[in-house]
Amino acid sequence: MKNISISCKYIKIKDGFWSSRQKINRTVTLDAVYNRFNDTGKISAFQCSWKPGDDERKKPHLFWDSDVAKWIEGASYILMHEKIPSLEEKIDKIVDGIDNNMTKDGYFNVYYNIFGLSGRFTDRNNHELYCAGHHFEAACAYYEATGKDKYLNLMERFADLIYKIFVEDKSAYFMTPGHPEIELALIKLYRTSKKQKYLDLCRFFVEKRGQNDKDIPLFGDLKYAYDEVPLKNAVYADGHCVRTNYLMSGVCDLAYETGDTELYEACKRVLKNAAEKRMYITGGQGSTYLGERYTSDYHLPNKTAYAETCASISLGMYAHRMELYEPDSYYGDIVERVLYNGALSGVSLDGDSFFYENPLEIRNEDYAVNYYDFEKSRHFIPRIRQQMFSCSCCPPNILRLIASIGDYIYSYSTQNGKADTLFIHQYISSSFCHEGISANINTKFPLDGAVTVKASGVKYIAVRIPYYCKKLISDTPYTVKSGYAYFDIQDIDEISFDLNLSARFVYSNTSVYDNIGKAAVMYGPAVYCAETADNESVENFFADTSLGIKITGEKFGLPEIVLSGLRQIISDELYSENKPLQIPGTLKMIPYFAFANRGEHEMITFIPVKN
């Protein structure tokens, strides 16, 4: 069932929704992230010259390797399509810093290299292996983009050291990473270097997890560390969302490479729990800032949603790996939900500022208490995107996601060693010519559902039928399997079909208490929201679902939507036996990903409905 991915390196993104975003990514976000990393000492840190007495604000932190590596990875995806010498210079300088400071035995981590190597591999709560993993990913991407292998070689040395410390010597104070990520990175390193050792190291970390008494549980909480049971027995999407999603992405990669169906089934179960019980409609995850974690089934409060940008991105990575292992529209649907909602909302429309948290509701009154002495004891979700976070994993993550969006579009299966079926997982105008296959997608999706696909070098094209597409309309006959429409293109070279997009009301499960009596509005894959930027008030409106949804124009690359219903007239008394008066009214809605781009506003995603 496994099929082969087409790397974004070979894919040209054509005019459309994502090419616009890539343009902003390339012209604004790339430099914005670099400049703020530079301003805050994250770039110079790689020269390992910070010392006590220097600017305290630039004192290196445990996460910094990962932040910068993710930026390098994102930059590399851009370099795959465009030669930018000044950008390579910046990266090379960072790589030189690593080279100059890597220990003889192959260790590098900004924090430990500066503050004392004796501390290395002693604290599972620290992000050492996570940082290493991001370096591995970045090194592979930079090598793929430029052919330069210095960074890659350094990281292979580092991976070799980790293999020695963990697998051979067992000399670390812990056995599996506190913050997983290295698992999927090791698979990338294995695929790039072809060295079996890295696959073995990945397998080591995966197999040791959940059966490792010696491990210090993270903050004393096995669930948080996703360390309760051996991964092959995993069922629930628990613990820190990003860590769990990265971990399970690596597990899926490992299953893909090794054919370990037990692990693959575990990946399926955990993703099912995540997507069917613990996921916001936006593809956001993490119902509380406390531990940035999964909580319990159906616990999806809107206002206090954590829904970290990285959690969405990592959910997309996880689901994408699943569709490579076994194409089923279930997975591409998740990827799509993430891409157009909870991940994309992480960056401003101008590409310059970022959300870490992506709530589904913002009410100004919750910010009324701004009492300095108590403020620190409560968590206030930012109402506008910030230029930088102290923990800034999300900005470079969204950079690399958008730069590598091509990764999510295509894959192909083989029959007797020959390309057989080209899978289209995401509807993004694009083309590629690689491994004897060429393909071309033309569409205005997500604004419009009409899609044309040309392909050669395969017998079949299988296109994902999204969950919201009641019937995929095409003049060309097709058969349906696991949510994909299979077109035989042995006699034709182009197919056209329509996903039949429409605006619709979507109801939450009745166990999601916050959404009882409410409905969300979606158009195609995009969740909508209402902001006070477009409405005098987003409160006191009840949508009348029988009046339908009106499309009034285009905004932010998608239809602008207006709901009709009843609006309550603001009442006088605090408590009254008189039911508030209701008059006909409307509510304007915009795509969720575009919220908070016009200043601080109240915002709601789930709209009360007349019942």
Add this chain to the structure above:
Amino acid sequence: MKNISISCKYIKIKDGFWSSRQKINRTVTLDAVYNRFNDTGKISAFQCSWKPGDDERKKPHLFWDSDVAKWIEGASYILMHEKIPSLEEKIDKIVDGIDNNMTKDGYFNVYYNIFGLSGRFTDRNNHELYCAGHHFEAACAYYEATGKDKYLNLMERFADLIYKIFVEDKSAYFMTPGHPEIELALIKLYRTSKKQKYLDLCRFFVEKRGQNDKDIPLFGDLKYAYDEVPLKNAVYADGHCVRTNYLMSGVCDLAYETGDTELYEACKRVLKNAAEKRMYITGGQGSTYLGERYTSDYHLPNKTAYAETCASISLGMYAHRMELYEPDSYYGDIVERVLYNGALSGVSLDGDSFFYENPLEIRNEDYAVNYYDFEKSRHFIPRIRQQMFSCSCCPPNILRLIASIGDYIYSYSTQNGKADTLFIHQYISSSFCHEGISANINTKFPLDGAVTVKASGVKYIAVRIPYYCKKLISDTPYTVKSGYAYFDIQDIDEISFDLNLSARFVYSNTSVYDNIGKAAVMYGPAVYCAETADNESVENFFADTSLGIKITGEKFGLPEIVLSGLRQIISDELYSENKPLQIPGTLKMIPYFAFANRGEHEMITFIPVKN
């Protein structure tokens, strides 16, 4: 307009709702609070013998004087009606401790007497004057109850010292109390001792507030300290709810004694803001645990309501003082709301455990995250009443409230020095004979609205017409003024009337976001709630207000109520285009004050309504 209160000392509470509560208060709560104070070292602390090396859990705290004094005050109200030598013994021993440890110049505070008198009057954030105030109240009550004047004499010495330090020497590090309360206590001391000095000291604290640059703002926040403007200019119910309510109670007392209409008008404005913009339907106040404070108009979230028991009690104290100054049913309505809801919910039905916070909604899912390392960074509201709090102001406060409930029933006005009109503010079966007036109320209120009042020694009886009483039904003619029905009883000695109680839906102002599309249910003064103790689920039910409210029996001294409406069938998918199925269903409701008496349950007060 002012009229004269009848002290609870002279009032006999007869069989009915409150006599049952008083019985539990006397037989359970009185000892429960004492025993837990004793177990935790609060009683022995008055011997001032704790020293480093002794049990750290019994190390005296800044609040302790106030806690114990409030218990003595409550005990004294009980002693007004019953001779209990063992109880007096306990109190006398505490008073002896004060006597033995009071400094020569008249200072006593458990904390400072033990840990160093050099610290006294140096930190406005500490609760020194608040503690003193509670001692003054307790000393007055104990003297009134027993005729013993030792405690009163000690406290007069203490008050004299405070006068000297603050008014004469101006040697304290601050000029007005951080935690007000002493203001109202000084008025009590003035009334008991007849010494003008204490009235003057009260006036000093009131007049200095809000115009006192030298004062250290509490935690840097003038609003929190209710210190932004001179009190005569006050408009908003701001800051720490209990402190503000106590303060304004004292201001109203001062206005009453001095005829200062400017201060009285300020009291009116602040109470209006509190009651019409910043009060839960239960009479609870404080929309956040952050600072236990008033936040902004209409910000009244249900789940995170702080609504401290002491805040409700102090609001009742404040409103009661207002009705003595100028009878208007507006005030008695507030007192009644507090008594039957937000104050009474502070104690369990068995009198043994207490709520500090009284939320209007409890959902178990919010407690799912119980991750030890992060727990301390979030506030979890207890779901069942506790036997003791580290800061245990509420248990003795509810003790003294119930013991002194008689205070809230009657007052009388005079004409040419003679008693003229007897006011009935609260409908509590009771009688008194004092100052040439005798009166007798017979009623099953709040279960039933039929009331009979007998009185002699006055020309008129004025009974409060509650806001929910559309028409007060009586065979005896009456005239209405400021919400009171005035009966001329010069030719009759008994009047009967009916308040015409009924169950009803009550809607919040449309600006209370949490309650949009919902309604509360009330019967007479009592707010209702639905608990999973009586319902399989309190979620997914929409009340059909057109079907009315069914009374199915009696529970907790009030009608048991059942709502009819639609219940949603639990759905499968997390998100679906299918609206949840609804079938006819019911919801059982009980009086709010009785919630959380049958274990931990989900609870809602505002019920979604079919709209």
